[in-house]
Amino acid sequence: MKRLKVLFHINELEKWDTALGNIINLLKDVGEESADVVVIANGPSVNAYGNDNKLSVMKGLSERGVRFLACRNSLRKMCSSGDSCITEENISSFIETVPAGITAIIKIQSDGFAYVKP
Amino acid sequence: MKRLKVLFHINELEKWDTALGNIINLLKDVGEESADVVVIANGPSVNAYGNDNKLSVMKGLSERGVRFLACRNSLRKMCSSGDSCITEENISSFIETVPAGITAIIKIQSDGFAYVKP
Amino acid sequence: MKRLKVLFHINELEKWDTALGNIINLLKDVGEESADVVVIANGPSVNAYGNDNKLSVMKGLSERGVRFLACRNSLRKMCSSGDSCITEENISSFIETVPAGITAIIKIQSDGFAYVKP
Incomplete structure (x- = not known):
């Protein structure tokens, strides 16, 4: 295939459960050896x-x-707004930060990836 | 063209009216002979x-x-949650079920289809 | 690149701020000389x-x-619903109207553009 x-x-934030459920269903359906899955979070x-x-589920x-990306612009904005503050220093090591999520x-x-907005 | x-x-669920309106506008604009339209519902x-x-509108x-697809995982989940229960047996015959909508x-x-999330 | x-x-309507923020971040990240950006509004x-x-921000x-497109079907529908009435005559000159946004x-x-739904 x-x-x-x-x-x-x-x-x-409220779309994570749907997204993670979609990914679990996908891997169950086709097998992790048949799919390249990237998740990008911004905002x-x-x-x-x-x-x-x-x-725990993401790990x-x-x-x-499955690759998990975080938008650095968004992390900084969340920090400055006084919510939970995730930085490049304390973020889980399996998550990759990118300078601008939109890019x-x-x-x-x-690169040929289909786009899904849960 | x-x-x-x-x-x-x-x-x-609440996005159906927008989606069906978009499809009607599209067919009016370009003609049904010029467009391959697929609708997939999951969740x-x-x-x-x-x-x-x-x-009635979909039919x-x-x-x-226009092709209408239903995610079988989602149909089963809706059934088990006690909401309306649509199964592969009682679903309208013009609707195609697929094992996993996300796939x-x-x-x-x-296959070259543009993606639209209404 | x-x-x-x-x-x-x-x-x-409520997604505009996110979209405009995304575009500003994109242009800051890669430079306006490296990106073709189109915004289409319908509904x-x-x-x-x-x-x-x-x-003011869009201008x-x-x-x-950055190109800004408006769906003519949607402009007309908004007019007939008695909300603010933007027509092809009074719309800002930098905005392009298209017959059907969905098309x-x-x-x-x-044409090879990535799709983003903010």
Whole structure:
């Protein structure tokens, strides 16, 4: 089977459960060896990277090859607004930060990844 | 004119009216002979496949070539949650069920379909 | 660097701030000479084209090369519903109207633009 490539774009905190459920269903359906899955969070959704319950699910998925990206602009904005403060220093090591989430969203699509907005 | 190919992804029940309106506008604008239109519902939005008013509009569109897909995972989840229960047995015959909606969303895009999230 | 091409689809009025913030971040990150940015508004989101504060930000972005499109179907529908009435005659001159926003969304993606739904 042709390898599936997909980018999940999450910018609202409340969409994480749907997104993680979609990914679990995808891997169950096609197998992790058949899919390249990237998740990018920008805007308020980056706060999920400080939520232990969600991080536990994400970590399990990252061990199956799913990549999790965080927009650095958004992390900084969340910090300055006094909410939970996730920095590049304290963020979980399996999460990759990118300078601007929006740039990554465009580049990854131009690499042939389908776009999904949960 | 180059044939237009588009996938509508609906995962929230309240987005159906927008999606169906978009499709009607599209067919009015370019003609049904110039567009390949696929609609995929996953998550709670699959409940619209049990709504007579919406089904009536969908059926008319299906007769003009629009394809309607339903995620089987989502149908089962809705059933187990005790809401309306649409199964592969009682679903309208013009609706196609797919094992995992998310897989179809990726494959259809990789076939050159534009993605629209209403 | 490969030129970045991106289409922002806005159909909800409250998503404009996120979209405009994304565009500002993108241009800051890669420079306006490296990105082709198109924004298309359909549905109730077209009302932002009558909002002076938002128009001021959009105008600045349009001078940096960002294109703003409005769905004519949606403008007419908003007029007939008695809300603010933006017409092709009184709309700001930097905004382009297209007959059907949905058709433009498909064609622009088929020209290689990434899709972003803020």
